[in-house]
Amino acid sequence: MGANEERRGAELGIWTTCFYAVPNMQCIREGEDLANLVYQEASARGLNLRSGDVIVVGCEAVSRAEGCTVCLAELEPSAQALDISADTGWSARLCELYLRETKRTVAKPGVCISLHRLAAEWPAAGELSEEAVVVVPPHDANASATELHDRLQKLSGMELTVVISEMRADSLKQSRGSIAIGVSGARLTVEEANWLATAASMVARQANQWPGAVIVRGLQLTRR
DSSP, X not given: OOHHHHHHHHHTTOXXXXXXXXXXXXXOOTTOOHHHHHHHHHHHTTOOOOTTOEEEEEHHHHHHHHTOEEEGGGXXXXXXXXXXXXXXXXXXXXXXXXXXXEEEEEEETTEEEEEETTSOEEEOOTTOOTTOEEEOOOSOHHHHHHHHHHHHHHHHOSOOEEEEEEXXXXXXXXXXXXXXXXXXXXXXXXXXXXXXXXXXXHHHHHTTOOSSXXXXXXXXXXXX
């Protein structure tokens, strides 16, 4: 929805929430100023940030900027990883990574289900090569959200909220969705944050702009 539709909705007394996918956010490099990239790309297309906006950022973009990657070839599999590898038929190094990144891992023949340390439940993907470089979530997603939030507010001069969104898969239904793993700015319930994460990632994927960033405009949120 564009600015004209927003104004028309306001004139009619219609409450609207708008989602704007920020372009050119898929190729993030380590050390890149992610907040500045979001700000510049949005501004260049007339999407000037406003007070009350929520910026939902894909976890992979945050991780790449922070250098949160692991080269499987550099991992030494533990005895437990070797056992899981024997049960699943997957790379022992990949199993070792899952053990390091999760609170709990359950392995069955051909299946590995993990509860990630950030509470996302997902079945492991066993198709990675031994030389793969895997992007992992930031160690402290709330701290990452706060850093992005503070930087974006400084750049824009606006009161904003930042949500970091991560993909997850339901181990039983094999469906995919998103959850919020980091929030800074407004006071959101878990359900509200997850709704924003899912809706924003869906919009960005339809625009072929995920993992990236989405500006959500029109919500009435309570500041922390």
